[in-house]
Amino acid sequence: MIEIVSRERCIACDRCVEVCPRNVFDRGADGVPVIARQDDCQTCFMCEAYCPADALFVAPLAFPARPGSPLRDEARLAAAGLLGGYRREIGWGRGRTPGAKFAVGPELPATPPPIVTTVTERTEIGEGIGDTISDEVTR
Amino acid sequence: MSEPLELFTDVLVLGGGPAATWAALKAAQAGADVVLADKGYCGTSGAAASAGTGIWYVEPDPEAREKAMASREALGGYLADRRWMVRVLDQTYEGVNELATAGRYPFPVVDGRPLRRGVQGPEYMRRMRILVRRAGVRILDHSPATELLTAADGSVAGAAGHRLQTGEPYRVRAAAVVLATGGCAFLSGTLGCHVNTGDGHLMAAELGAELSGMEFSNAYAIAPEFTTLTKTAYYSFATFYREDGSVLEGAGSRRGRSVIARALLREKVYCVLDRADAETRARMRRGQPNFFLTFDRLGIDPFTQRFPITLLLEGTVRGTGGIRVVSEDCATSVPGLYVAGDAATRELICGGFTGGGSHNAAWAIASGTWAGQGAARYAAALGRGANRRPATGAGGAGLRPTGTPGTVAHRDVVAAVQAEVLPYDKNYLRHGDRLAPALAALHGVWREVRAGLHGTGAEAVRTRQAAAMTAHARWMYTAALTRTESRGMHKREDYPDQDPAWRHRLLVGGLDEIWTRPDEVAPVGPEEFAALGSPGLAGASGAYLRAAS
Structure with a gap:
């Protein structure tokens, strides 16, 4: 779900207010949009794709991150290059080439191909960023 | 509440995904004045915008086309109609090429040849919005329709809804309406589908439209x-x-x-x-x-x-069931009401099974095109002034309760419906012993919804969603219980085999009382198609489907 509207980066263009298919944002009194209806967010990342200032961050979870989650830590996310990450991947923004031009996916096999990786350590969702995400904290 | 916005147009398109944009574009190109009203933002809303999708795009080479048609026929339980496959493949080829040329979609180039078998959703829908705007279509974003309007003769006459960002109600009076409101994923959280709550199905059924293939919804x-x-x-x-x-x-x-x-x-x-x-x-x-x-x-x-x-x-986003199509221009059984994309049944090209994208994406392009053109023709035939006919709201459940308003909350309704349709052991792994009590529970929810669910303004959007999901679930499970066999994606543990006697499509409809009946129009599989000796629908009467009903 949408977690961050960076006050530092936002240029107050209201593009996210306009394009969010779920009408999650309201215009802010000072120009910076506010996340008014987070519960309605469908985690589709479209607002990020349209934000010209890389000011938004959508955590890849179907519900709000817990308070203090690394997914709400703007400085950490910025340092990790995750703000504006989707926009970069799809090649949107001045001086970029649309990713659609290179979007040639793999041929999908009719039956599963052989295993080529042998390292299969197990991880839980959230573990990789030092977070704990489970039904207990989310529902 | 402020004064309602009232617009007059020839063709009103409800929805904002691929099917809606193709419908609006083609209706406008056919000379109609067009309004497109979307629940979200046309360009980001719907299942396609946030995803990447393959498209059933096949070069017009007879061998390649034959292979493409044969590829999923068995999976779909031979309920499809090859005549529709032929024309969908033709129309999709034309539409995707138009997207490349007029729409300047940046398809990848491999070995010097453009590869047009798939699109990235954000790029695709951004360009469709541009095409639609350039064609002169008036777009109402964040404007969910809550009900259709109907004229005295029972034909559709527009829609009414609510503008979420201005807080004002709206009415669009139209000669014809295209429903391209998507399927229903029951707010399960599947990517980009929160807007897909089956609103169009409910609105259509309130005017008497039939549905088909609702058992293929899991x-x-x-x-x-x-x-x-x-x-x-x-x-x-x-x-x-x-x-x-x-x-x-x-x-x-x-x-x-x-x-x-x-x-x-x-x-x-x-x-x-x-x-x-x-x-x-x-x-x-x-x-x-x-x-x-x-x-x-x-x-x-x-x-x-x-x-x-x-x-x-x-649900029915990638299930194949939806509003029944009764003619080759994607009309429904309601005069003036057309249907496109996931809101319509996709059995005509998929039978009872489809993967994501591919056929669905092709169907959106083709059915959107035909529905838009059909609606434009219908509007032209009605003539000027048709959109000034007296029109009344047809919405029932969630808008106009039959009992005391406000006895049930939309959140509770959604939770109750989800409890019956999301669990794998009810919907996915189907058995009559589990379907029957689930359906009984859903009928109970509907009675409460019909009697007491009520909302106005933005709340009405939510009460209508809850009502639409309840109706959808009841059509699904009624059809699933009726089809006592396994076919396509509909697998019954108590009827594990495909039964040749069931090789027909199943229609369902009704609101308080739900009915089913076999479709009079038989599927056209490879053998029937060969026997027809015809390359498609060319030469068939325009009313070939209606004539059968």
């Missing part, structure tokens, strides 16, 4: 646990594991998804994409960058780490 997609990123195709490169670390035998992204569902009823299921080599991995990232957002942001390497997965219901 598509589930794989996503990492707690996330929305459904991209089942990439799990072709996965191995699935049980909680104890042993391999989950028989599990797979194609055949074998039910094995995953069964396991998830007991325990957590993990997977790792350990069958993707370096070249495949790079291609996956280029092909579907959004697939990796989840993993990158959560610090998971999906190629070397086992991570937990879930299955999310895609």
Whole structure:
């Protein structure tokens, strides 16, 4: 779900207010949009794709991150290059080439191909960023 | 509440995804004045915008086309109609090429040839919005319709709804309406589908439209646990594991998804994409960058780490059931009402099964085109002034309760419906002993909805969604109980075999009382098609389908 509207980066263009298919944002009194209806967010990342200032961050979870989650830590996310990450991947923004031009996916096999990786350590969702995400904290 | 906005137009398109934009574009190109009203933002809303999708785009080479038509016929239980496949393939080819030329969609070029078998959703829908605007269509974003308007003769005469960002009600008076409101995923959380709550189906049924194939409504997609990123195709490169670390035998992204569902009823299921080599991995990232957002942001390497997965219901978004199409211009049985995309049944080209994208994407282009053109012709035939006919709102459940308003809350209704349609052991792994009580519970929910669910303004949008999901679920399970066999995606544990006597489509409809009946129009499989000796619908009477009913 949408977690961050960076006050530092936002240029107050209201593009996210306009394009969010779920009408999650309201215009802010000072120009910076506010996340008014987070519960309605469908985690589709479209607002990020349209934000010209890389000011938004959508955590890849179907519900709000817990308070203090690394997914709400703007400085950490910025340092990790995750703000504006989707926009970069799809090649949107001045001086970029649309990713659609290179979007040639793999041929999908009719039956599963052989295993080529042998390292299969197990991880839980959230573990990789030092977070704990489970039904207990989310529902 | 402010004064209602009232617009007059020839063709009103409800929806904002691929089918809606193709319908609006083609109606405008045919000379109609067009208004498009979307629940979200036309360009980002709907199942396609946030995803990447393959398209059933096949060069007009007879051998390639034959192979394409034959490829999923058996999976679909031979309920499709080859005459429709022929024309959908033709129309899709034309439409995608138009997207490349007029729409300047940047298709990849491989070995000097453009590769047009797929699109990235954000880019596709951004360009469709531009095409629609350029054609002069008036777009109302964030303007969910809550009901259709009907004229004295029972024909459709527009729609009314609510503008979420201005807080004002609106009415669009129209000569014809195209419903391109998508399927219903029951707010399961599957990618980009929160707007897909089956609103159009309810509105159509309130005018007497029929539905078809509603038993084919139990598509589930794989996503990492707690996330929305459904991209089942990439799990072709996965191995699935049980909680104890042993391999989950028989599990797979194609055949074998039910094995995953069964396991998830007991325990957590993990997977790792350990069958993707370096070249495949790079291609996956280029092909579907959004697939990796989840993993990158959560610090998971999906190629070397086992991570937990879930299955999310895609309902009739990727199920094939929907509003019945009664003629080749995608008319419904309601005069003036046309249907396109996932709101319509896709059995005509898919039968009882479809994967994501591909056929659905092609159907959106083709049915959108025909519905838009059909609606424009209908409006032209009615003549000027048709949109000034006296029109009244046709909405019932959630808008105009029959009893004391406000006795039930929309949140509780949604939760009650989800409790019957999301669980794998009810909807996916079907059995009469579990379907029957689920349907009885849903009928109970409907009675409460009909008597007491009520909202106005923005709340009405939510009460109508809840009512639409309740109706949808009841059509689904009524059809699922009626079809006493297994065919397509509809698998009954108590009727595990395909029964030749059931090789026909099943119609369903009604609101307080639900009815079913076999479709009079028989499927046209490879043999019937060959016997027709005709390359398609060319030469068939325009009323070839209606004549049969």
